Amino acid sequence: MTISVQPDLRSPALRTFVADSAADQAAALQRLRDELSASGGPLIEEDGSGATLVTFVYIGPAAESVAVDSHAVMSRDTGDRALMTQVPGTEVWYQSIVTEYDELEVSYRFLVDSRTALFNVEQIESSTRTAESLNAYALDRQLAFRDDPFNQDRMMLDGKQLFEENRAVLGDATDLVRWENILTLPKGRTNQALIARARTRETTLTEHRIWSETFGDERTVSVHVPSDQYDGPYSVFFLLDGPGGIALGLPALMDELTERGEIRPTVTVYVHNKDFWSRSVEMVCNPQLVDQYAGELLPWVREHYDVSESAADVAVSGGSYGGLGSSWLAYSRPDLFGNVLSMSGSYWWGMKGAWGNNDADSTVYGIEDEPEWLTRQFAAAERSAVRFYIAAGKLESQHLDGGISLLAANRHLRTVLQAKGYDVHFDEYHGGHDRAGWRGALIAGLRYLLPAR
Incomplete structure (x- = not known):
């Protein structure tokens, strides 16, 4: 490009x-x-x-x-x-x-x-x-x-x-x-009419504070449910970095896509970070993230909402580290999280000493001596039934430490997953590492992963 x-x-x-x-x-x-x-x-x-x-x-x-x-x-x-x-x-x-x-x-x-x-x-x-x-x-x-x-x-x-x-x-x-x-x-401008119509909608989100035994503190989640006109059980869509999805208008877009019959009725759970730094610790293939989502958040959603028990009806999504975290959740618990909508996922992650990092306790850039750790785990593991929508921007070609770029790392993960036999849709959109491209990826990815039945 x-x-x-x-x-x-x-x-x-x-x-x-x-x-x-x-x-x-x-x-x-x-x-x-x-x-x-x-x-x-x-x-x-x-x-x-x-x-x-x-x-x-x-x-x-x-x-x-x-x-x-x-x-x-x-x-x-x-x-x-x-x-x-x-x-x-x-x-x-x-x-x-x-x-x-x-x-x-x-x-x-x-x-x-x-x-x-x-x-x-x-x-x-x-x-x-x-x-x-x-x-x-x-x-x-x-x-x-x-x-x-x-x-x-x-x-x-x-x-x-x-x-x-x-x-x-x-x-x-x-x-x-x-x-x-x-x-x-x-x-x-393929989604402009949809976006314009969604902006006219009023949506309601319910905010909850949930105690996390995993992290030893309270976390905020904002939940959006489909209109009463739809019967359950509903699908579940978790969004890491939840406030970012709210800010780009996803609640209204979910309503619009559901009303048009393009996606099935879905309970959307916008998960807030503890603080700005916490995502750099928790989303980088951290086992505690799996414990939080599998052992705390998903059970809480199923207790409070009429949602499906099937992993095929549960999707996880995020951008950047959130994309990495989403794929990590599905890799770790494919029995619970059956769909991944990844946007500019940080699949370069893996090289501990990248960019001069010499903190022995830091995992912000990785845990080994080379990048793309999670891709190697998928390559070595047996294939699961998880479905993937992976999006990355054509402008995300900047050189990163370890001889990789974010775009190349996303292409590599796609290729490995395809070789393993996974259901993968790859979207290389005309944009960069930002919410403009992610908005389009969310719309297309929801249509692909959670289509109306």
């Missing part, structure tokens, strides 16, 4: 703005705002060579630096990126990319005066190896975060949820709700 960042001013609309600003900057700025509103955010123009020119535009008060935070602007090998360019004498900043793929769908945000805005993959991983450093990184991103007011396709990021069990890290910050925008090029 070819995307190139363009350092020069190539956008016809921005060139017109620059020329007109000399005579009347206020009027030129208003015309630019009107064009951004009409475009729905970034300017989408012809490149002149048959490719598409996409220009991200930020308009805001004085700042030292502004950057686009998106997989779309990262280099394909290292994840390097560049700052936006300011139009001299104005509050307008821009960055352009050229792509030949009209299916592109990626999340983006603007980062204003962020110390971590230009971190590449190696810098991100090597600087977030502990709870303290990860929280500092996340807080910098959260406070520097600005949305695109011209783009109404957006998903909420609530910092209070992100740090809900560790409010001390928030300092004096109060307003932590942010909106992450979605860039979707014309051929990537």
